[in-house]
Amino acid sequence: MSVSQFTIRQPDDWHLHLRDGDMLEAVVGHTSANFARAIIMPNLVPPVVTTEQAAAYQKRILASLPDGHKFEPLMTLYLTEATQIADIDAGAKAGLVKALKLYPAGATTNSDSGVKDFDKVMPVLEHMADIGLPLLVHGEVTSPDVDIFDREAVFIESVLDPIRQKVPNLRVVMEHVTTSDAVDYVSSGGANIAATITTHHLIINRNAYLAGGIKPHYYCLPVAKREKHRLALRAAATSGNAQFFLGTDSAPHPDSAKISECGCAGIYTSINTLNCLAHVFEEDDALDQLEAFASLNGPAFYGLPVNEGRVTFTKSREPVVFPKKFSVQNECVTVFDPGFLLYWQNEPSNAGGI
Numbered sequence: 001m002s003v004s005q006f007t008i009r010q011p012d013d014w015h016l017h018l019r020d021g022d023m024l025e026a027v028v029g030h031t032s033a034n035f036a037r038a039i040i041m042p043n044l045v046p047p048v049v050t051t052e053q054a055a056a057y058q059k060r061i062l063a064s065l066p067d068g069h070k071f072e073p074l075m076t077l078y079l080t081e082a083t084q085i086a087d088i089d090a091g092a093k094a095g096l097v098k099a100l101k102l103y104p105a106g107a108t109t110n111s112d113s114g115v116k117d118f119d120k121v122m123p124v125l126e127h128m129a130d131i132g133l134p135l136l137v138h139g140e141v142t143s144p145d146v147d148i149f150d151r152e153a154v155f156i157e158s159v160l161d162p163i164r165q166k167v168p169n170l171r172v173v174m175e176h177v178t179t180s181d182a183v184d185y186v187s188s189g190g191a192n193i194a195a196t197i198t199t200h201h202l203i204i205n206r207n208a209y210l211a212g213g214i215k216p217h218y219y220c221l222p223v224a225k226r227e228k229h230r231l232a233l234r235a236a237a238t239s240g241n242a243q244f245f246l247g248t249d250s251a252p253h254p255d256s257a258k259i260s261e262c263g264c265a266g267i268y269t270s271i272n273t274l275n276c277l278a279h280v281f282e283e284d285d286a287l288d289q290l291e292a293f294a295s296l297n298g299p300a301f302y303g304l305p306v307n308e309g310r311v312t313f314t315k316s317r318e319p320v321v322f323p324k325k326f327s328v329q330n331e332c333v334t335v336f337d338p339g340f341l342l343y344w345q346n347e348p349s350n351a352g353g354i
């Protein structure tokens, strides 16, 4: 049966890049218009590595919110080989630090301070397991001899599974999963592991950026894979399985940095993510699972209450129009184009009026 309106609890975004300075000012309202909370990624330059830095960054985010917006930035620390147990303990006890983020060194945008020798961080991981603080992983190996399309699967086998064998109580979120291998690993991994799935990986496969000309705005990490992997992600997201929840990985870069001989990775979806998701879930006859994916499963894994607010989606006759780009100082950021028209609109939201 087709519906033209439905209501869900207000969603959260469990993986978001807000950057800093002018970019932060330009983007934070796109998220706070739609989401009550977001897990804020710490890959600034320099990265957010201490509780003190996370507290200061949280203040800057709150100070950048548009008037009248209520939004809670859930802060993370960037795990390095120098991370101090006492510091994460203090941050977690204060309720500020919600997770640590593991970037293998060199894996993605601003990951140079990431971990090279995983043995060096084992004491921190053991402590995190003891206090129940989740580890969020960018799950790709960086070795030049591993094909970029295999980097997630090899990471699971050679890095993630050995860590989880050594520290079985560690709570792990595999961020932005892109393969059926990751879906299978997480699904069979028990209650201590979950995964975020992005909006764009539910929509694009590798043809999007490689076929018919190179398309930098569809380039992100981990790179979108073959169609069969996209279908596995769609099945996981729409299944209602509590181990899978929304993390947009919305990652703004100025066009000049994307359209370049060495363009950087990141897709910006904060403005139209909910509209895209409603489209995707309807296409898979799973609108009744959107609330689990976007609003319930994430808080359950993080041990946080669900949001009290509600969002109503309405299907309009005319397509919803979004800006193709928005400006930040003298630059533009390009908004994700799903490649189809969007008819679902959500209220409250000011996304349409930006």
Ligand SMILES: NC(=O)N[C@@H](CC(=O)O)C(=O)O
Pocket (backbone or CB within 6 Å): 017, 043, 108, 109, 138, 219, 220, 221, 222, 249, 251, 252, 265, 266, 267
């Ligand atoms: N996903 C991306 O392609 N880019 C992210 C980093 C990340 O999440 O890997 C960014 O910060 O730009």
Ligand SMILES: [Zn+2]
Pocket (backbone or CB within 6 Å): 108, 138, 175, 176, 221, 222
């Ligand atoms: Zn990442």
Ligand SMILES: [Zn+2]
Pocket (backbone or CB within 6 Å): 015, 016, 017, 041, 249, 251
């Ligand atoms: Zn990310």
